[in-house]
Amino acid sequence: MSYVANRLSVVKPSASMAASQAAKALRATGVDVIDLSLGEPDFPTPVHITEAAYKAALAGETLYTAAAGTPTLRAAVADKFRRENGLDYNADDIVVANGAKQIIFNALMATLNDGDEVILPAPYFVSYPEMAKLLGGVPVIVECGAKDGFRLTAESLEKAITPRTKWLFLNMPGNPSGAVYSESDLASLGAVLEKHPQVLILSDEIYEHILFDGRKFVSFGKACPGLKDRTLIVNGVAKAYAMTGWRIGYGAGPAPLVKAMSTIQSQSCTSVAAPMQAAALAALTGPQDCVAEFRTAFQRRRDLVVSGIAGIEGLTLSPPEGAFYAYIGCESLIGRRTPKGEVLKDDVAVSNYLLAEGHVSSVPGLAYGLSPFFRISTATSDEILKEAIARIGRAVAALEPAEAAL
Numbered sequence: 212m213s214y215v216a217n218r219l220s221v222v223k224p225s226a227s228m229a230a231s232q233a234a235k236a237l238r239a240t241g242v243d244v245i246d247l248s249l250g251e252p253d254f255p256t257p258v259h260i261t262e263a264a265y266k267a268a269l270a271g272e273t274l275y276t277a278a279a280g281t282p283t284l285r286a287a288v289a290d291k292f293r294r295e296n297g298l299d300y301n302a303d304d305i306v307v308a309n310g311a312k313q314i315i316f317n318a319l320m321a322t323l324n325d326g327d328e329v330i331l332p333a334p335y336f337v338s339y340p341e342m343a344k345l346l347g348g349v350p351v352i353v354e355c356g357a358k359d360g361f362r363l364t365a366e367s368l369e370k371a372i373t374p375r376t377k378w379l380f381l382n383m384p385g386n387p388s389g390a391v392y393s394e395s396d397l398a399s400l401g402a403v404l405e406k407h408p409q410v411l412i413l414s415d416e417i418y419e420h421i422l423f424d425g426r427k428f429v430s431f432g433k434a435c436p437g438l439k440d441r442t443l444i445v446n447g448v449a450k451a452y453a454m455t456g457w458r459i460g461y462g463a464g465p466a467p468l469v470k471a472m473s474t475i476q477s478q479s480c481t482s483v484a485a486p487m488q489a490a491a492l493a494a495l496t497g498p499q500d501c502v503a504e505f506r507t508a509f510q511r512r513r514d515l516v517v518s519g520i521a522g523i524e525g526l527t528l529s530p531p532e533g534a535f536y537a538y539i540g541c542e543s544l545i546g547r548r549t550p551k552g553e554v555l556k557d558d559v560a561v562s563n564y565l566l567a568e569g570h571v572s573s574v575p576g577l578a579y580g581l582s583p584f585f586r587i588s589t590a591t592s593d594e595i596l597k598e599a600i601a602r603i604g605r606a607v608a609a610l611e612p613a614e615a616a617l
C-alpha cells in the first residue's frame with residue numbers, strides 16, 4: 212500500500228534543511244559543527260513587535276480573521292508599498308499568508324495548469340522548482356553565471372519564453388547569490404515581457420532591506436509599471452524584522468489573482484493566526500531603526516566573509532550585493548584529492564568534505580541549479596563566521612592539488 216500521492220514523486224525535500232540535519236547528526240556524535248546551512252537572521256525579534264502580539268491576544272484578537280488578512284494589516288501593507296516602493300495598491304490587491312512561501316505556493320496553485328512552464332533564473336531559491344513541480348508545472352531553468360552577476364539577461368529571457376510560459380520568477384536581492392537588479396536591468400527584462408502577454412511575473416523581494424554599499428532598492432513593480440496587471444510582488448516580515456518563525460508574508464497583485472489566492476487560503480488554512488498579524492502590523496508601522504541596525508550587521512559580516520574567502524586559494528566570491536548568503540565558487544577544487552583519498556567530483560562532494568573535514572555545514576550549488584558553488588549563510592555572529600572561514604581555509608589547504616590526483 213502506498214500512502215503517498217503520485218504528485219509527490221517529483222518533489223525533493225528542502226536541501227538546506229537536509230544539510231542542517233546532517234550538521235545536527237554530526238554534532239550529536241560530539242563534533243563541534245558550525246552550521247551555516249540555514250538562512251535566518253540570528254537577532255531576536257524586536258521587543259515592540261513581540262509585545263504587540265501579546266497585547267493583541269490579551270485584547271481578544273484570538274479569532275479567525277478574513278482569509279486575505281485583517282483589513283488593518285492589508286492597509287498597512289498597501290501603505291508600505293506606497294512609502295517604500297512607490298507602488299500604488301489598494302488593500303483589496305493585498306493578500307497575507309503564512310510566510311512568503313505560502314504566497315508563492317498559493318499563486319502557483321491558483322494559476323498553473325499541468326505542463327505550464329515557470330522560468331527560474333539559476334541560482335534560485337530551492338523551493339521554487341519543487342513548488343512548481345508539485346503543482347503540475349514545469350520548471351525552465353536558465354543558468355545565470357557569475358560573469359552576468361548571477362542576473363537574468365533580456366537575451367536569455369527571450370530564449371526561454373515559449374507559448375507555455377506561465378510565470379517568470381525573479382528574486383532580488385537573490386538567495387543564494389545576493390544579486391540585485393538595477394532599474395535599467397529590470398526595464399530591459401520588462402521590454403521582453405511586453406511582447407509576451409501570456410507571462411505573469413513573480414518578484415520575490417523578501418530581502419529588499421538587506422542591501423549593501425548604499426544601494427537603493429527598486430521594486431520590479433516600480434521599474435515596469437506597464438506590467439502591473441501581470442505582476443505579483445512577494446514580500447514579508449521574516450528577513451527584515453528577524454521574524455522567520457512568526458510566519459507572515461504578503462503579496463500584492465492584480466485583484467483577480469489575489470482573490471483566487473485568498474480562496475485557496477480560505478479552504479486550506481482559513482486565515483493567518485490573528486496575533487501574528489498584529490505583530491506584522493507593529494513591524495510595518497512601528498519604529499524602523501531595527502531594519503537599519505540589522506543591515507549594518509549584515510554588511511559587516513558580508514565584508515568579513517568576502518575578505519576571508521579572498522584569502523583562500525581555490526575559492527571565488529564576488530561580493531554579494533544583498534541578502535545574507537555567500538555563494539562561493541569552488542570550480543578549482545573539483546578534481547582535488549582529500550586526505551582520505553577521495554577525489555572531489557562536484558560541489559556536493561566539496562560541501563560534504565567541508566562538513567566532514569572542516570566541520571562547517573554548507574549547501575551545495577546543485578540545490579540551487581548552478582554548479583560548482585556552495586552557499587553559506589552569513590546570518591551569524593562575526594566570531595562564528597571568522598572561525599568558519601578559518602576552518603574552510605584549513606580544509607581546502609589540506610587537499611592535494613588536482614594534477615597529483617589525476
Ligand SMILES: Cc1ncc(COP(=O)(O)O)c(C=O)c1O
Nearest residue numbers: 310311312336386417447449460
Ligand atoms: C527567496 C526567498 N523567498 C522566500 C523565503 C521564505 O520566506 P518566508 O519565511 O516569509 O516564508 C525565503 C526564505 O529563505 C527566501 O530565501
